[in-house]
Amino acid sequence: MRLTSFRTRVLVLAIAFSIAMVAGVLITTYVVVHDGMLATARSETERMSSLAVREVADSAAKATEDAAARGLSGRQASDDALAAFLRSLPGMFGITGFAEGRVAVWDGTGALRFKSDDRAVVRDDGGRMLALTGGRVVESRLDASAELAGLFGRPGLGTFVAHAPIRVPDGDTWVLDVVYLPVRETASIEAIRPPMMSLSLVAMLIVVFVMQGMMGWVLRLVDDLRQAADAVDAGNLEMRLPEEGGHEIGELARSLNNLIDRLRRRADAQTRFVADASHELATPVAGIRGYINILRGWGADDPAVRDEAIEAIDRESRRMARLTSQLLSMIRSEGNVEFHPVRHDLNATVRQVLVEAATRYAGKRIVFEGPPEGPLMLTNDPDRIEEFLAILVDNAGKYTSEGGTVSVRTRRSRDSIVVDVSDTGPGIPPADLPSIFNRFYRSDASRSKDTGGFGLGLAIAKSIVETCSGQISVSSEIGKGTTFTVTLPRSVS
Template sequence: MATISLTRIKAFIHSIRWKITVAYLLIIVVAFCVIGYSLIQLVGEYLFTQRTADDQRIANDLAKNCGDYLVAFDARSLYDTAMDNATTGQTRVLVLDKLCTVQVDSDSRLNGRRFITAEVERVINGADSDYGFYDTGSAVKPWFRAAFNGFSGVNVMTGLYASAIRGPGDELVGVLVYLSGVQEIYESLRDIQLKILIWLIIVAAAVMVVNAMVLRTVTRPIGELNTGISRMSQGDLSARVVVRGNNEFASLAKAFNSMSERLEQLDKSRSQFVSNASHELKTPLSTMKILIETLMYQEPLDPGMAKEFLGDINQEIDRLNRIVSDLLTLVSIDNGMKMNLSELDIGALLQEQVKRLTPLARENGIELDCSAKESVEVDGDTLKLQQVIYNIIDNAIKYTPRGGEVHCTLSRTGKKAVIKVSDTGVGIPESDLPHIFDRFYRVDKARSRETGGTGLGLSIVKQFVLLHGGTIDAASTFGKGTTFTIELPLSGKRQED
């Protein structure tokens, strides 16, 4: 159990889904941190600049008012001025003499004590004014904190403004210290911080939801493809995936489907081929077995009949031989047959095959003629082109009844040599026409077998023509005749002429 969940967790961590999610989260957090930090800096700076300017002005004004009173030791007026400008819990006014002794404290607790901070020191040393911020809860010395306690609470930020009090001769007579709470600025900044955090959470959650939806559209087709591929690798070639939408995944799914369809077709045609081949081989074998058994059990042996049967057996062996050599030819085509190309005169080659088949035509009472007088050069493999033309004319003779005609023509059309073989034979029904180049396909099985056909001739012819970069087509009217048209590219040299 534990190992399963561990491997699952590992797989999840390695998944694209997880990596993209982490990347998104990182981007959002970093973006918000940068934006948040800059925003707080900007707003803080703005609020503090304004506040310090205001407070410093108050401190300077007070210092100006206090100058004469301090020189005259008018404690009453000093006290009144301090009290007038102090608000309980918000602001506090201290009047120090030159020695930093508190002469007047609006909160009275520091009266008579020395009050020295860095800002006060700087003013004593000649500066007109200075200011600083203190966390009255922690950052100040204990005595200072004690002095502040009750002033504006603990852990409260306070601004301290020191301003020089000058006498009539412009000499330094004391320092005015003005304390003012800035807690609300900190609070508004903390408020902004909190709002940014809330927005961060909201945006992150929204992005995660959208991300999950987008990832689903990405990972779902990948998962389906994965299942399809593993089904195929286990031998189930009927595996297909659902094509959704019109995106890259849809085209991937389409490509997968057409690939598996093609593989399934190939697989089917391969087993069909094996079954056809076995069947074709079995027929002559069964015939021979019957003939041999009949002879074996014949008592006494009739020499005349024996001779006839042996002749039949010989014919069946010839048939087997033809089928096997045709099959071997097809296998070598499938394995990428080597071509012995040379420039040859297809006209002469056609004449030669017509001459070779004339005796057969005569025997079958068929008139065979060839009107190819000119020489047309093509780049080809002589033996293969001989076999192509022989097969086509042989078929024409075989499938034409006595008294019929077979015509061969050769012409040059554009960059092609066009060979036509027409007969006035039995023709091919329209429904069979698209299949005649298929392996083992025969329109009339009985007739084909009678004439020694294997049903492989035209498929070999077609492969040979394709290997030459040519095309082959058949047009036929059932009962009237058939025309086969072969087009071969002219020899490279000739094409340039």
Template sequence: MRRLTIRAWLLVISVLFSVLAVGGISLVSYAIVYEGMVTVAKEHSKQVVGDISDVVRMHVDSVRQESPDLVGTESWRALVLRLSAFVAGWGAPESHVALYDSKGGLLWVNTPDPTVIQDPARLEEALDSDQILRSTVGETAPFRGMFFPAALPIYVTHVPLELPDGSRGVLIITHRSINEEQVIDAVRSPMFAHAAVAALAMIIVVQMTLGRILKLVDNLRLAAESIDAGRLDVRLPEEGEHEISRLAKVLNALIDRLQRKAEAQTRFIADASHELATPVAGIRGYTNILKKWGTADPEVQAEAIAAIDRESNRMARLCKDLLALVRDEKTMEIQSVRFDVNAVCRETLAAAATRYMSKGLEFIGPEEGQLIMIGDSDKVGDMISILVDNAAKYTEKGSVSVQTRRKRDTIVIEVADTGIGIHPEEAESIFERFYRSDVSRSKRTGGFGLGLPIAKTIVDGIKGTIEVSSTVGEGSIFTVRLPRGRM
């Protein structure tokens, strides 16, 4: 059996809630109206009883005073004539009046066929008492009046009084709340009709609101499905300042990060290949030199073999640095040896001149002489090689220079070029992992994004600093400051 969807469940819940809420309010309102009419009927009954009792007593006194010589049946007949005349002019169809003598015999009734409640025990109790006795016939049934014509209780009042001949009698007044029942019947239908309309309107409003919310949820589902399918170009609408829009903003930011990471992973293959291609190109260059002149010139052969060994070692270190970069490792193994920074710079520039011979660039090294420091010569050489290689890649004509100097206990290395430069807003990001400052420029140069982060990792490992200053169209200067170390 298929389970109900969220929309179906919400429809059921909204219908139940609307029916319960509006129905409850309607029931309470109806109950208030009903109870109000019951109270009005009670008060009206008391008022009618009081009026009729006063009139009857007044006529009894009038008969006694006007005809004191009338006794027995004659006095009663005179009273009946007065009462009949009174009732005929009064016009109260909801009230029925009957007069009984001391023996329980009916003396007079206001209608030929009255619907008068006969209660001998109550009548006898009234004859023996001087108090007015009130009772009701029927029950208060408000819920019955919701579906059928209202039927309020019948109010029966026994009023003891003295007849014109001096004997005791009982006036029984039966009051039906016809007007109040008509009010209840008149109110019931419009009230429940309005309740039905209100419930329907509430259901529609709730469904429209839930439909909008579910549409936003569907958008979230589509975004999740697109991510699962590998499509990261779908974005969620962010209109409004509600919880769903804030969730959409968070998810859009997440999708943006995923897209950037996916693009970074895609670029990583090309960039890693390019970074590894640099030492491979050097090895191939020196291999060609060996093929052409190595057998004839032992000095060239020795230099080429040393360069091939150096480049292969550099490629191995580069692979290790790439792995550390991908793993985001914060530490690396740093050797501590005494070496000449200027010699490392000259070797790096010579290798770069061989790789970029076709560009016709001028590679300028530090002045003659030594600049000794204690540190990891291989790591420093790799860092300088990355900076020189980066400078040569983005310099179409002009020069690439490496200058060094000592400033107290710090070795300063500056790698300058006359290339295309870096935009100021991108200068702070070029050392981030997998950052590509200009995609079109990277396509032209074959890759960019790993070398500078590796150089930054090396500098950080040596406890140094690296920064860049650049002017677009004129070139860039990378300044590295390294601790000289204890001699």
């Protein structure tokens, strides 16, 4: 078990937590019971002391009456009464409700005049003096040990004493000590200790086991995720994590599954892209090699064959050059191309693109219409805007037949600027519309006609539009024409 592992840390935490919790409950329970027992012992002492004071007062009165009845008077009567009172003391405390009580009687000079047994004699001269001078009952608790000591050993509740001033037959004030030993209370506290301790231990073990169980469950889920991450790292993108449960780890699994899906789609797209690009390059290379073989064999001697071969090699190599430059601009459009937004006139850029296209398609007598005069300012990268406009206008020119019209309109719309590139070409079949922005996608109609493209233009345009924080969409009607709509924010930073 590693010390730094999550499980060990949680185990240590669980033990610390359960000890703190159990100790808290244990101490609170103990204190409540202990204080309850103290209160019981105090009230018991009070009860016995008032009982004893009454008994002593009765006995003193009876001794005085007896002396008077025998016709004694003065000093003799009080001596006799006092002697009778002292004699009566030992028999007095067998009364009911006085089982645990012990009694001692001290005279005004502090001398011990009577004790029911040795434990009735306590060393608390201060308390006795206070009772004597104050003329009231003084309660003391002697030899008590620290409150929490009882948690680990015998609880020392101490000895409870009530010092009560009493009047004796000769007229003096003495002190009656009622001593109470809290044997029952101590036994009660001791009795609850073993069940309390074992309950605490059980509670502690339960907390530790429950936390470990929970941890084990969570760690198993995390381990599943780790294995999946390792599998993805090793290139296995078919992996799917168990998404069960509405808990946080289930949600994490769902997010990771989405991530794996996206990685897989991207990897698939990349594989397809490399395959398509190699295929597109292989065709002209095969053509060039074919014609070179012809030239090497017999073609070089025949001027007609030689010219045809040179012409074909030139055409194919130009096609390759175009493809490689398109692939490069595609990679550039997806990579971290530098993006320099400046405030510029969109209409000026549009007109420039239209002029270039008009020169390229001069032979097709196409009418190129631009936006009306006047600037339309926006903050974006004019080079990127020119790139995607050139692709859209080039397509429009390429697919529109002779005498058609290509128009570019610009307008403001709320927070954005909208550019429409329309043509009166053949339109795009609805079935092709969802795919035309994919790399190397060409509709069957374009494939059969030799318009010479690779199906990369729109994919590049879409990626550049996104770099400019814009969106591109298309609407088309067969036989009527096509409109590409680009929406750009008025300003990007």
